[in-house]
Amino acid sequence: MKDDIVSYREMCDRERIQTLQRGMNWRLGGSYSVILMSQRSNAPYKDAILEDGVTIIYEGHDVPRTAEIVDPKRVDQPLTTKTGRPTQNGLFVRAVEAKRDGAPAETVRIYEKLFSGIWSYKGEFSLENYTQVNDGSRNVFRFELRLVESTSMSHSTTLRQRSRIIPAEVKQEVWIRDGGKCAICGATDELHFDHDIPYSKGGSSITADNVRILCARHNLAKSDKIE
Numbered sequence: 001m002k003d004d005i006v007s008y009r010e011m012c013d014r015e016r017i018q019t020l021q022r023g024m025n026w027r028l029g030g031s032y033s034v035i036l037m038s039q040r041s042n043a044p045y046k047d048a049i050l051e052d053g054v055t056i057i058y059e060g061h062d063v064p065r066t067a068e069i070v071d072p073k074r075v076d077q078p079l080t081t082k083t084g085r086p087t088q089n090g091l092f093v094r095a096v097e098a099k100r101d102g103a104p105a106e107t108v109r110i111y112e113k114l115f116s117g118i119w120s121y122k123g124e125f126s127l128e129n130y131t132q133v134n135d136g137s138r139n140v141f142r143f144e145l146r147l148v149e150s151t152s153m154s155h156s157t158t159l160r161q162r163s164r165i166i167p168a169e170v171k172q173e174v175w176i177r178d179g180g181k182c183a184i185c186g187a188t189d190e191l192h193f194d195h196d197i198p199y200s201k202g203g204s205s206i207t208a209d210n211v212r213i214l215c216a217r218h219n220l221a222k223s224d225k226i227e
C-alpha cells in the first residue's frame with residue numbers, strides 16, 4: 001500500500017476534479033469509484049478497519065438535511081432519491097449485487113482524512129459486500145472493501161507484509177511526532193507513512209514506534225535495499 005500523504009488540493013488534482021465534497025463518488029475516475037473516509041472522533045460516519053488489517057467497513061450515507069428532515073441521523077439511509085434515482089448507497093449496493101451475479105468487483109480508491117487539509121491515500125480496494133444493519137435508531141448500510149495488492153507487491157513477501165493498513169490514530173500521532181516532515185531529511189513534499197516491522201513479527205498492532213514519515217526519495221532508497 002502506498003499510504004501517500006496528500007493535501008486536499010493534491011487529492012483533487014489526482015482525481016482530476018475541482019473539489020471533492022461528497023464521501024461517496026461512484027465512478028468518479030471513469031473506471032473506478034472514490035470514497036473519502038474518516039475515523040476522527042468528530043467524523044459523521046462509523047468507518048472502521050478490521051483486525052485483519054486489509055478490510056475496511058465503510059458506512060453508507062444519510063439523506064440530505066431538508067426542511068422536512070431535520071435530523072438525517074434518525075432516517076434510514078436511502079437507496080433512492082425522492083425522484084427514484086439511485087443514491088450513492090444505491091449505486092454501491094447495485095455493484096455488489098452485480099458481483100454476486102458474477103461481475104468483477106468494483107475498484108474503489110480510498111482517501112482518509114487525518115487532519116483538516118491533510119489526507120492519506122490508502123490505495124485501491126475492491127468492493128466485496130454490503131449489509132444493512134440497524135444501528136439502534138435506523139437502518140444503515142455497511143460496505144466491505146478489501147485492499148487490492150498490486151501484482152508487483154504479491155511477488156515480494158517483504159512488500160506484502162508492509163501492505164497493512166496503518167490505523168488513523170497511529171498516523172495522527174506520527175504526523176505530530178515527525179512534524180509533518182521526512183524523518184530522515186526533513187523534506188515536506190511527496191511524503192508517505194512507512195512502517196518497518198513485518199506484520200509477521202509485529203503482530204496486528206502497528207504502533208507509532210514502528211511507523212515514520214518518509215519522502216519519495218528515501219522510500220526509494222529503502223525499496224532498493226529490499227530488492
Ligand SMILES: [Zn+2]
Nearest residue numbers: 182185215218
Ligand atoms: Zn527524505
